[in-house]
Every structure is written in C-alpha cells, then in structure tokens.
Amino acid sequence: MLNRRAFLTRSALVGCSLAASPLVTPVTFAATPGDHRLVVILLRGGMDGLAALAPYGDPGFAALRPDVQIGGDGHVDLDGFHALHPALRPLLPLWREGHLAAAHAVSTPYRDKRSHFDGQDILEAGIADLSNGLTRDGWLNRMLQHMPGAGTQTAYAVGSDALSILAGSAPVGRWTPEADLALSPQALNLAEMVMRDDPAMAAALAEAYQLADSDGDALAVGGGQAEMMAMMREDMRASRQPGAETRLAEFVAARLKEEARVAAFSINGWDTHNDQARGLGRALSRLSDTLLTLQAELPGPVWQRTVVVAMTEFGRTARMNGTRGTDHGTGGAMLLAGGAMRGGRVHADWPGLAESDLYARRDLMPTRDVRAHAGWLIRGMFGLEAGVIERDIFPGLSLGTDPGLLA
C-alpha cells in the first residue's frame, strides 16, 4: 500500500498545490484575539464527580462509596480531603506543577429531569433552563462574537459530533483529522461550482478544502482512482486504532500552535449505570491521555497560556445503585488543566454529604454554577467584561466572587 509520505511526494510532483490555486478563497489571517488558548472538552454521559475526585475527607463519603480505597492501588490523596481516581494518576505531575485544578459540587442550572440530551443542550447553550426553548447558538460561539479579531481560523469544533457549543453566527472550523479529500483539481473545481447556489453546502465545502489541504497531505491529486482509494484506506486504518481522542488532541494542538485560540471536542463514555469501576476507569484514562497529549504537543510558552476545561452535563447519584453503578444526578466536578491555571487546588463551597445535605436527598448538592467558573476563566483569558458575560454569553448568570482560577 502506498504510504502517506510517498503519496505526499508524489502528489507534490504531479498534483497542484491548493494553497497556490485560485480554487480556494484566500484565508483571511485576521489579527488574533489575544494569546490565550481555551480548550473545552465535553464529557458526554454525566461524569461521576464523586468517583473522579473523591471527597473522602467528608464523614459521609465512606458510607456512600464503600468501594473507594485511598492509597495503594486506589484513589490518590491530593490535599487531605480530595483524592484522585486511580485512572487519573498520570496527571499527578500536572497537579504538583500547579497545572491541574478542579471545581467540585458544581453543575449547570439544569435540575430534576436529569436527561442527558437536555443536560448537554443546556451545558452547550450556556443558558439557565429550557423554558423558553433552546438557543440556536452555543456559548463558545457567543464568546467568539465578542472577541475582536476573531476570524475563520480562531475556533475549531473537532470530531464527528455536532458540538452545538460552537454553533452560531461566528465562523467556526469543523474537522476531524481522519476525514480527508483527494480529488483531481478539475473535480474540486466542479464540486465548488455545483454547490455554489446552496449557501450551507458551499460554505462547508470551502472550509473542507482549506482543512483538507492543511492537515498534512495534499488535496488535489493527479494520480486517479487507485491513489484516491489508497488514501481513503490509509485514513480509515488510522481511525480504527485506539486513542482516537489522542488524535483529536494532536489536531487541536496543531491548530492552537497556529491561529486558533478556541477549540472544543467531546469524550464519550461517562454514563456508568452498571459496573462503574470498569467503564469509568476507561473514560478517565482517555481524559488523562488527552490532557497529557495537549501538554506534550503544545510548546512550553503556548501551554503556559492554555486552559483546558473538562465539563459534563451533570453529576451522578451520591449512592451507588443496585447494579454497582450510579444513575443520573445533579452536582459534579469539572477538571481544569493548563499552564495558565493556578492549579494544585480544588475549588468548592463544599455542601457536605449527609443525606440532608444532598440535592433531593440523592445527589451531590451543587453550590456553584459551572458557567460562573467558565465565565471567570474567559473574563481573565480574553478580557471580556462581566456585563457581557452575564448578559450575552451566559444569560442570567451571576458571576459572583472571583474564584481565582488563573495563575
């Protein structure tokens, strides 16, 4: 099989470089809006914050989670009160360097129905409830609308899901690294022509051309059918291998080294109704690999200006259910990583775990809105005014006191 490197050389010889081709609208490299980088990772399915970051110092904890062991192969103590899930152990160096923090007993304002889909809609829309229906844009997109100089390359939605957090009127790049295009120059030209009268498709195609041309292999190929098939096979082979999230993180890091300042993607697999010990460990390992990949791929000075926020639609029940899992709950945890963080601490107004302290006597009581933490972050990173955040980005939010998240 043709390997990618050989293919690149070949297409450089016989194909035409699209960067120099009149087919593609030249990219506008707008002045970039500041130097900070924000990556939002959506943990879809509802991460169990009480297992990821066990508040073992609470007198009620052991009764709720009798299986959690501190020390040995079990959870790792962080600060005498919280302990990190063993699958997150590789993140301990980040914690010690002050590049990893967490917020506990947080949630969106979503309550009671505990639906993944509504919960994720609210998390991504950044709104308080759905009584007036869902907004058609996501809060990260609204943030971009307030960033002077934000252009088509400023933000990326990465991976194959919809990521409504970035949907909206500000232009956003969407890509997954294994998608690719390799067509004859004329076919590329004609495809543009047939889509010209369909604005949505024309815009998606123009962006696809830019991305396919910029992700390491050429877009226009001269070799014909056999080469195209070989390239498709190659892309698909890579996509079947484990560590898909790591590949997303590599792509995100590559964009952040360039013009991109904002990126979002998802990690699934948190809906641990059964045998949580297994499923949650796997999901946390993927999160840990993703964070470490971002750190490894970003040059030091860029990492120093980076914040990665991992947030989920809700936490899970405080007690284990009848099937060694947890059901949909309310309060949970968010993880915050990056060189720009003032890490090594867990931010929480801790509500306690006695039955009377729980939300509806079943879930961890949320004492702070995840949007407030996100709001303080973007205020500090991108200089957005509090009024803009409370009115436009997270409508109806009260930012409250500064939790001091950033270094």
Add this chain to the structure above:
Amino acid sequence: MPFDPILAEIRFGCGRAPALAAPAGPEAMLAGLSAPDAMAGRFPIEPFETFLDRMAWRTEKVKERRKARGTPDFEAIRKELQVQNRIARQDHWRWMAAHLLRRTYSETPFRERLEGFWADHFTATGKRGLIRRATSPYTESAIRPHLAGRFEALLFEAVTHPLMVHYLDQERSVGPNSERAQRANGKVGLNENLAREILELHTLGVDGPYTQTDVRELAELLTGLTLHPRVGRHFKRDLAEPGAETVLGKSYGGDAPHIRDIKAVLRDLARHPATARHLAWKLAVHFVSDQPDPALIAAMETAYLDSKGDLSRVYAALLYHPAAWATDAPNVKLPFEFMSSACRALAIPPEVLLGYNERQFLVRVYEPLRLMGHIWQRPNGPDGLDEADSAWITPQGLSARLQWAVTVPRQLQPDLPDPRDFVETALGPRAPDAVRFAARAAETRSDGVGLVLASPAFQRM
C-alpha cells in the same frame, strides 16, 4: 404544492431508480405499506427469534468452557466461541448490505424509510459481546412488522424488546421491595434508564407533562421486565416491585405484578396528546423540513388522536397535506439515505456488494458512512441520529460525501453510467444547469457520476 411523483420518490422514497416507476399518488404509497414484503424475502435479515438461538448457544458454551477449565476440551470450546463471534460479525455486515439493497430495489420504498425512522426513534443496540450484532434482527422483528399499525403496538414491541431491555439497563433493574431485593440484602436495586427514555424520547417528549416522580413510578412498574437468553422477552415476578404505581396520575398494577400492567401504561402513554404532538412533529421534521409548517403538524396530530394512534392514518395526513410537498427548505439526506439513494440511482448489482469481504465492505461502506457522521448501529445515545441538517452539512461530513461519491460508485457498479444520462436518472427534469454542466465537463465517468451525487440537488430531499 400538490403531489409530485419525482419529489415523492426522493422525499418519501429511497430516491430515483432507473428501472423502477415513481408512485402514482399518496394512495399507492400507503397501499405499499400493506403489500407483501418482497424485499424482506429477497434480501433476508435474521429475525431476532433466530438470533436468540445464537445467544442461547453461547450461554451454554460459556458454561461448558468454565467447566472445562484445565481440561483438554477447553481450547476446542474457546475456538468454537471465537468462530461464532466471527460469523456474527460477518452477518452484521451482510445485514447492513441487505438494508442497502432493500433500499436499492424496493418498489415500496416508503416502507424502508419508515423502518429507518422508527428504528432510529427506538434506537437500541447491544453494549457488549454477541448482542452487539442484534440491532438488525431487532429491527426486523420488532419494528418492521409494526410500521403501519397502532403506535401502541410498535411501542410495546420496541420498548419491551430484549435488545431495548438490555440497552437501557432494564435487565438489571430490580424493585427495591421485590423478593429478589430482599434476598439480595440491598445489593440490587432500581434503574430508571428505560423509564426515563420511554417518557422523554419514545412517547411524551422532553417537554411532556411528566415529573421525576413519574419516572420513578414508571421504573418501579417496569421492574420484572427482563430478558432471557433462551426465550427473549421475559417477565420475572420476583424482580417486580409489589403494589400499585402511579404514572401521570393513574394507578397501575397491584399485588400480583404482570406484564399486562406494563402494556396498560404503554397504551395510555401512546394515546396521550403529548405523544401525538411529539410524534407528528418528529415525523414532519424527518420527512419534510427542519422547520415544518405548523398546519402540517396539526393535521398529523389530529389524525393521530382521532384514530387512537393509527400510524397509517398519520402517514395519510402527511402525504395528502400540501405542505408536505413544499420545496422551499428541503432537508438534507441523512448519510445512510444519501448512500442508499446513490446505490439505487446506480442500480448496483447485488452480487457485487454481497461478494465483498469484510475489509472491502469496511473501506467502501462502513467507514465512509462513519466519516459522514453516522456510525452504523453504534448510536451516541438513545436519542439516535440528529434531525438538524446543520449536524450533517459540516466540512467533514460534506467532504466524506464528496470523496465517497467520486471514488466508490465505480467499485459498486462496474458498468458506470454516462454522467450525462446519470443526471437524468438521478434527478430527472429537476436537474439544475450547473449539475448538467459538471456532468458534461468532468474528466472521467467516476468524477461525473460523483459530482451528480454530491450536488445539493441530489443531497437534499
């Protein structure tokens, strides 16, 4: 807009086909739903009842293997289990091919589209092991025979089906005061997953008039419903929560728990006005437009309520309504609709697709579909595929469609048509000039055919 035969093929069928006639009118389309199921005979998919034999065989073999640990038989049993896995994996691909070929050759394509819609509405899949291959057998047995009857029949078949019971964790849910819970001393308990999704996704809709209490009561009422590897759908009384439960203000069940109680609550949920509204809206969004005409939804809702959820009456209300034929904001085809309508327009020979080995199928069908955004029978969640066009018209999704359209049709149809003729086959007199031009101007047949398939006129419905 009145009925239009070409739009009927594209919007409510599986696309145009060179050798198959367009429907004469709504009446013919509806009659097709009760016509003999020729496609199921020609491109068979294993019914779930047969698939159960595989599950039962496996359960026995796994027991045998446990007993044989440390004996010479162990290795042979392990091999047998491996072989069974491989066969199931291959059948899984073959069934996907059968779904494609049914859409390619059906003379009653509205049936295939409805099966797609309801299979997605009742999204279910296996989470581990052999049962991961059971989605097509589930669709074949629980969905396909019930497309045009009362919704309550479809609802009962789908949500109490062993695959759904497994997918939404019902098999593990035990009444907190059941005999089993008392024996197990608190080690087992209730799981609300299925109850929640029945209310939120399958019937009332997320805006429906239910509370967390209704979810919990319904979950308690559902206890007892489980699956059995030999018999499939199964009600075990010792798992059931004793006593009556109140759902939406009405009491169900009593001291002798029975699956009848579950049937009763599902019937009432099926006939609820919120369910009528939810389903009418969802069908209109799926078939017509992301922003369907409210009058269309209202007509379908009325038909639903008047007929106590007779789906064929709801489809009639859809097909006879002028707003169903509006062309100002057409939907984008979902990836599988796109791919299958291309197969239909190309009239791909069944033996080519059925002759593929697993790797060929993966590279030409499964993986391209995944890049278009649809992971076949691996849903992100029980809400299934996104109905919003914006979820599919992304640079990545469009790029995957374009690349597939130019590259793969020649593999599927060795006798690729002349692109200039193919424009007419695929689009008919509606073909825009730009598409005709591209078909003429393309350097190769594959490019020409691919550009027709990638054109908005083909991708929209």
